[in-house]
Amino acid sequence: MTAPGTRTAAGSRSHTYAPAERKARRRSAAFGLLAWIVGIVFCVPALWMLLTSFHSETDAATNPPSIGAPLTLAGYKVFFGAGGGQSPWPSLINSLTASVVSTLFVLVLALPAAYALSIKRVEKWTDVMFFFLSTKMLPVVAGLLPIYLFAKNTGMLDNIWLLVILYTSMNLPIAVWMMQSFLADVPVSIIEAAQVDGARLATVLTRVVAPIAAPGIAATSLICFIFSWNELLFSRVLTGVRAQTAPVFLTGFVTSQGLFLAQLCAASVVVSLPVLAAGFAAQDKLVQGLSLGAVK
Incomplete structure (x- = not known):
C-alpha cells in the first residue's frame, strides 16, 4: 500500500511513455499527410490530361487553362479516325x-x-x-x-x-x-x-x-x-x-x-x-x- 502523493512504478512508466506515443502519432500523421500530397501531385497531370481531352482545341489552348469549359468528344472522334483520318x-x-x-x-x-x-x-x-x-x-x-x-x-x-x-x-x-x-x-x-x-x-x-x-x-x-x-x-x-x-x-x-x-x-x-x-x-x-x- 502506497502513501498518498507517491507515484507507482507503472504510473511513472505510463507518464514517461505518453509523450513518446503522442510524438509517434504526430510523426505518423505527418508522413501520411506528406504521402497524400505527393500522390495528389503525381495524379494532377494525369487528371489534367483527362480533363483537357474532353475540351475543344480553343478551350484547351487558353492561358490560363479554362477548367469549366464545355465538354466535348471531338478529340476522341479525331483519334478514332472520324472525318477520314487514319x-x-x-x-x-x-x-x-x-x-x-x-x-x-x-x-x-x-x-x-x-x-x-x-x-x-x-x-x-x-x-x-x-x-x-x-x-x-x-x-x-x-x-x-x-x-x-x-x-x-x-x-x-x-x-x-x-x-x-x-x-x-x-x-x-x-x-x-x-x-x-x-x-x-x-x-x-x-x-x-x-x-x-x-x-x-x-x-x-x-x-x-x-x-x-x-x-x-x-x-x-x-x-x-x-x-x-x-x-x-x-x-x-x-x-x-x-x-x-x-x-x-x-x-x-x-x-x-x-x-x-x-x-x-x-x-x-x-x-x-x-x-x-x-x-x-x-x-x-x-x-x-x-x-x-x-x-x-
Missing part, C-alpha cells in the same frame, strides 16, 4: 502484339536463367549477373545505327517481329535480375521433394517454381509489358506504316499547324488505357511480387 487500330494492335509476345518470350527465357542463378547456382553466378546488368549500360541510341543497317540488309524494316526481338533482348536482363531475387525465396526442400518424386526440370519450373513465384512473375511481366508498350525510339526509326506502334501514331498529333493539345490528350488517354488496365488487373500480385525480394 485509324488507330492497326497501331494499337501492333503495340499489343509486340508487347505481349515479347513479354512471353522474356518469361520463357528468364525463368530458367533465374532458376540457375538463384536455386541451382552456376559457377561465378555473380559475374553472370553483372554481365546482364552491363548490357543496360550502353545507351539505346548508340546501337541504333547498327540495328538499322542489319534490319535494312535483312529486309526486316517495318516488320513487327523485329520489334518483338528487340523488346525481348531489351527486357531480358531486367527480368532475370528481378526473377532471380524472387526465386531466391522459393524453398529448396519443395524442389528437392519434387525431384525425388521423379519430376524433371521442365516440370519443376512449371508446376513447382512458377506457382510459388507467381506474384514475382506477374510483377516482372507487367514491367516488361509497360517498357515494351512505351518504347518509341526503335519503333520510330525501324517501322513505317505496317508495323507502326501506338507511341509512333501518337506523335502524329503534334503538328506545327493549328491547335492539337486536346487531340493529343485524347490520344494519350486511349494509348495509356492498356497499361492502366494491366496494372489494375495485376495490382494484388504486383504488390506481393515487389515485396518477395525484400529483406526480412
Whole structure:
C-alpha cells in the first residue's frame, strides 16, 4: 500500500511513455499527410490530361487553362479516325502484339536463367549477373545505327517481329535480375521433394517454381509489358506504316499547324488505357511480387 502523493512504478512508466506515443502519432500523421500530397501531385497531370481531352482545341489552348469549359468528344472522334483520318487500330494492335509476345518470350527465357542463378547456382553466378546488368549500360541510341543497317540488309524494316526481338533482348536482363531475387525465396526442400518424386526440370519450373513465384512473375511481366508498350525510339526509326506502334501514331498529333493539345490528350488517354488496365488487373500480385525480394 502506497502513501498518498507517491507515484507507482507503472504510473511513472505510463507518464514517461505518453509523450513518446503522442510524438509517434504526430510523426505518423505527418508522413501520411506528406504521402497524400505527393500522390495528389503525381495524379494532377494525369487528371489534367483527362480533363483537357474532353475540351475543344480553343478551350484547351487558353492561358490560363479554362477548367469549366464545355465538354466535348471531338478529340476522341479525331483519334478514332472520324472525318477520314487514319485509324488507330492497326497501331494499337501492333503495340499489343509486340508487347505481349515479347513479354512471353522474356518469361520463357528468364525463368530458367533465374532458376540457375538463384536455386541451382552456376559457377561465378555473380559475374553472370553483372554481365546482364552491363548490357543496360550502353545507351539505346548508340546501337541504333547498327540495328538499322542489319534490319535494312535483312529486309526486316517495318516488320513487327523485329520489334518483338528487340523488346525481348531489351527486357531480358531486367527480368532475370528481378526473377532471380524472387526465386531466391522459393524453398529448396519443395524442389528437392519434387525431384525425388521423379519430376524433371521442365516440370519443376512449371508446376513447382512458377506457382510459388507467381506474384514475382506477374510483377516482372507487367514491367516488361509497360517498357515494351512505351518504347518509341526503335519503333520510330525501324517501322513505317505496317508495323507502326501506338507511341509512333501518337506523335502524329503534334503538328506545327493549328491547335492539337486536346487531340493529343485524347490520344494519350486511349494509348495509356492498356497499361492502366494491366496494372489494375495485376495490382494484388504486383504488390506481393515487389515485396518477395525484400529483406526480412
